[in-house]
Every structure is written in structure tokens, then in C-alpha cells.
Amino acid sequence: MPETRRSLLAGLAAAALVTPLRAARAATTLRIGYQRSSTLIALLRQNGNLEKALAPLGTGLSWHEFTSGLPIMEALNAGQIDVSADVADTVPIFAQAAGARITYIAQEAPSPDAQAILVPEASPAKAVADLRGKRVAVTKGAGSHYLLLAALAEAGMTFKDITPAYLTPADGRAALTSGGVEAWVAWDPFLSAARQQSGARVLRDGAGLSLYKRYYLAADPYVAANGPVLAALFGQLAETGAWVKAQPDEAAARLAPLWKIEPEVILRANARRSYRVEPVTRAGLSEQQTIADTFRAEGLLPRPVDASALAIWEPPAR
Secondary structure (H helix, E strand, O other), X not given: OOHHHXXXXXXXXXXXXXXXXXXXXXXXXXXXXXXXXXXXXXXXXXXXXXXXHHHHHOOEEEEEEOOOHHHHHHXXXXXXXXXXXXXXXXXXHHHHHOOOOEEEEEEEOOOHHHEEEEEOOOOOOOOHHHHOOOEEEEOOOOHHHHHHHHHHHHOOOOHHHOXXXXXXXXXXXXXXXXXXXXXXXXXXXXXXXXXXXXXXXXXXXXXXXXXXXXXXXXEHHHHHHOHHHHHHHXXXXXXXXXXXXXXXXXXXXXXXXXXXXXXXXXXXHHHHOOOOEEOOOOHHHHHXXXXXXXXXXXXXXXXXXXXXXXXXXXXXXX
16 A cells, blocks of 8 residues: 555554544534635635624634545644544545544535546547556545546556556646646646646546536544534535536636636536535445445455445534
8 A cells, every 4th residue: 555545544544543633512613624726615715605604603713735535634633623524525535534534414416527537638638548658646545546546447447557656636637738648637726727728638537437416524523412503504605616616707707816726727626526515425435335346346445445434414404
């Protein structure tokens, strides 16, 4: 197992030993972990609507930025944050494999074409099979990691048929542009930015391979004592997601300075994301088990994972 992922899993496992010591109690501050690409949280940070919704509950807010989903899970399980913004479907699987005590609190409906395998415009590759023996950039543990595995399997290949380069989105794009890799597996808004700004083309997207749901999670002790806060958060996420789809131009204009991406790129990216915030259901987690089994078969998880074992918080009827 690569050292970076091993250290992240070790950190999650160590945090799992700490979690039971934290008593379930109502909190006066909701601590949210997020990534740069956390669209709905980015908008809520900007417009102040979540602060207003939490004020009657006597709850404040603090925001904590991370580079990717796995460090968010580590911080969540260690009690450093209470709730994670949307993370790719693969992230809870890695956290669960490390013994994290976390609960699903919401999901964004599938957006399968919001992630894809990209190649340079002039690349001779016409299909995934043409990547045999090539260097492919991918972010460890991201939803794009599973997409790559699924696309390789569809082409009759395995991970051993390529040379993976584990890179962050920014480094992956740079490597693709410079010729350091022959392909890069990206998700929006990075996907749309690369297509518009460098002419990269899609070799295979997630349609028919990966639903690409994004999940919001919370620490088990926080869920036990802060139902009203979670209900307020769920309501704000759902309203913000609906607003992004109803007002795409204004949403893109607001996100552009936060992401430092042109509004037209964000318009394309947001068109491929559902942003429909829904409760998580046990039946809806079926692909999570497929993801877990796929990663386990590739030796990327230290033990088997029962994806149905994580708790699910249900929002009150609205």
C-alpha cells in the first residue's frame, strides 16, 4: 500500500481510539471541514445564510479547509471538526476501513459525467485500452480513483496495466499539460477548467461506470446530540443546491472569485453536477459496497468493508 495512503489510514485508525472518549453533548460551535471544490459550502460561507439559520439555536460556525477528502475524515474522526462538506463516494469507504466512527447525514444525487479521464487534445489515445503501459495521474482515494479502476475493468485491464501517478488535482493538470503523464482523471470544476483552458478531451467519463454521488458526514458523537443543528444544515444545503440550478449565472459569478476560475468554466462544471441534496437511504448505498469490494480486490484497503454498517441520520420531515 502506498505510503501516503497508509499514513492517512493510520491516522484515521489512531483517531478511532480517541473518538469514544468524547461525550455526546450539544455544541455551541459547528465546525465544518471542506475542500476548495465544496460548492454548496463555498456559497454558504459567502452568503451567511447558515449563520442566520443557526443563530436561533445558539450555535456559531467555524470553517476548516483541507486539500482532499481523506484528511477531512481524519479530522472528523479525531474530533477536530464536526461535519464534512461533500466528499466523493470513495472517501467514506477508506475512512470506514480505518475504523472511523462517522454517520452519513446527506448526499448529492448522482453526477456521473462530472468526472472523467482526460488526455491532451493531440493524444493518439482513442479509448481507455490505449492507456496500457502509460502514466495516468489520479488523486488517491478520490471518486476519480474508482472511476479509473472501473474504466480499466471495462477495457479488460487492471491497475497493473498502467503506471499510476498519485497527484493532487493541481499537480495532475500540470503533469498532463507538460507531458509528464499521458492521462489525468479529474472532477469538476477542475475537469471543465482543463477542457476549456488547455483543450484536453474526454477519453471516458463516468456514465454507466460510476454514479459519483457526493456525501456529507458527521462524527457519531456530534450526531447524537445535535439533531436540530444538522436539520438546519440539511435545509440550507438543499436550498442552496436548488438555487445553484435555478440561478446558474449568478451562482457562477459568485463562485468565480472564490475558486479563481472564469464564470463560463463554472457554468459548464455546474451543469454536470446535480446539486440535489437528499437524505441518504440504506438502499441508495448499494454502489458503496461495489466501490469497497473493488478497492479491496486491488489491495487498496487493509480489510473488507461492509458499506451498510455506517449509521445514517434522517432529517425531520419538511
